[in-house]
Amino acid sequence: MQLDFQSPEFIANPYPVYARMREQAPVYLLEPGAWVITRYHDVEHLLKSPLLTKDIPSMFNQRYGRSMNDEPVFSFHNIFWTMMNSPHRRRLIVKALNAGKAGELRALVQRSAEQLVDKWMGHGQADLMTVLAYPLPIQVTCNMLNIELDQSLDFLAEIKLILRPAEPNLLTAEELNISNAAALRLESFFRKIWLQRRKQLGDDLVSQLLVAEEDGERLNEDEIIATLIMMFVSGYGTTANALCNILRLLFLYPEQRELLIAKPELLSSAVEEGLRFNSPGPITFRTAMESFEFNGVQIAAGDAVYLALDSANHDPEVFEEPDRFWIERPQSIKKSLAFGLGSHYCLGAKLGTLEVEVTLETLFRRLPNLTIDNIDQIKWEPTWVLRGLESLPARW
Numbered sequence: 001m002q003l004d005f006q007s008p009e010f011i012a013n014p015y016p017v018y019a020r021m022r023e024q025a026p027v028y029l030l031e032p033g034a035w036v037i038t039r040y041h042d043v044e045h046l047l048k049s050p051l052l053t054k055d056i057p058s059m060f061n062q063r064y065g066r067s068m069n070d071e072p073v074f075s076f077h078n079i080f081w082t083m084m085n086s087p088h089r090r091r092l093i094v095k096a097l098n099a100g101k102a103g104e105l106r107a108l109v110q111r112s113a114e115q116l117v118d119k120w121m122g123h124g125q126a127d128l129m130t131v132l133a134y135p136l137p138i139q140v141t142c143n144m145l146n147i148e149l150d151q152s153l154d155f156l157a158e159i160k161l162i163l164r165p166a167e168p169n170l171l172t173a174e175e176l177n178i179s180n181a182a183a184l185r186l187e188s189f190f191r192k193i194w195l196q197r198r199k200q201l202g203d204d205l206v207s208q209l210l211v212a213e214e215d216g217e218r219l220n221e222d223e224i225i226a227t228l229i230m231m232f233v234s235g236y237g238t239t240a241n242a243l244c245n246i247l248r249l250l251f252l253y254p255e256q257r258e259l260l261i262a263k264p265e266l267l268s269s270a271v272e273e274g275l276r277f278n279s280p281g282p283i284t285f286r287t288a289m290e291s292f293e294f295n296g297v298q299i300a301a302g303d304a305v306y307l308a309l310d311s312a313n314h315d316p317e318v319f320e321e322p323d324r325f326w327i328e329r330p331q332s333i334k335k336s337l338a339f340g341l342g343s344h345y346c347l348g349a350k351l352g353t354l355e356v357e358v359t360l361e362t363l364f365r366r367l368p369n370l371t372i373d374n375i376d377q378i379k380w381e382p383t384w385v386l387r388g389l390e391s392l393p394a395r396w
């Protein structure tokens with residue numbers, strides 16, 4: 001089976017292709033040494049398998065054919081991803097993230113959403129990706145860290161540069177210089193914040209990262225700075241796409257939107273269903289640590305294994321009528337894999353879900369006449385590694 005994951009047909013609607021793969025080639029050879037796994041039970045099994053590792057620093061070095069550890073943009077990716085492979089380090093971050101009270105976090109997200117809507121409500125029309133979805137997670141994270149959106153630092157632009165190493169194409173020397181410069185600017189910004197909080201602790205996330213302790217150990221300065229930067233990086237695109245993907249679905253299926261407006265208690269299940277239906281992080285990546293046979297296929301040590309979470313989330317073995325967007329979906333036997341599973345389960349799953357829920361509620365309450373033109377012609381970002389819209393032009 002020859003497939004083109006960059007083709008406009010696949011980008012517009014990958015699910016029929018995934019259905020064929022699940023049936024005919026559930027362990028699909030993408031290129032020599034790289035596999036794509038599409039069935040729910042297989043993806044679930046491999047997410048928990050000790051035979052695979054999520055070693056992003058080694059993956060970078062292998063792709064560039066040299067050690068990238070000294071390049072600033074890679075060095076804090078390295079620090080952070082090394083922490084993600086340490087259950088102990090992860091526990092410290094989770095402790096800090098959960099240190100505040102849940103009600104306070106909801107209020108903080110609410111304040112962030114209202115602040116943004118206030119800014120452009122009077123305009124009558126706007127692209128919701130630009131004015132709401134992208135700025136929202138940045139605003140929330142700034143409020144969590146108790147920092148002002150710095151006028152001298154365009155967070156969104158810097159984050160995009162920091163994320164470049166994760167894109168499918170290798171960075172050119174010039175792109176690497178630009179991303180390195182962004183990494184250094186962010187690092188110096190957060191080092192100043194770290195110093196301030198160390199002198200005077202507050203009740204913000206930076207202070208919580210400073211005091212989080214397990215078995216007498218704490219996070220060091222470089223780890224805290226890498227975590228702060230990666231909180232922005234990991235949370236902004238996924239949350240922005242989650243929000244607009246769900247909005248698109250609610251306008252594409254107006255009877256589901258009307259149902260939600262009539263029964264606001266369905267908000268959580270609508271968000272869960274939207275995350276299943278168009279998962280913003282559709283794919284995750286692992287490396288085989290040793291050779292093993294899987295479903296009759298020989299996977300070699302060092303092979304790349306792509307786990308197609310959004311294919312798993314449309315597997316009829318697990319989800320009844322998987323291609324139906326159904327906010328009153330009956331409980332299925334298994335949860336959607338939109339946040340992954342096991343030792344690398346998304347650290348921001350609670351926060352991301354809360355951001356989407358609160359913003360949807362705010363939007364429908366404050367803009368009751370919200371409409372989206374040509375909803376069936378909205379375009380997807382032309383990439384396989386995330387599922388998000390190019391824009392979401394709205395009127396109210």
Ligand code: HEM
Nearest residue numbers: 084234235238239242281284338339340344346347348352
């Ligand atoms: C609705 C929004 C979000 C979605 C759909 C989402 C989805 C995901 C997925 C699919 C993974 C990969 C899991 C794996 O490789 O097995 C992941 C990992 C991660 N996410 Fe999220 N995420 C969201 C929001 C956030 C937010 C707000 C944050 C930060 C506060 C965050 C931080 C992370 C981190 C740090 C990881 C890496 C975990 C690891 O590799 O151990 N995410 N997320």
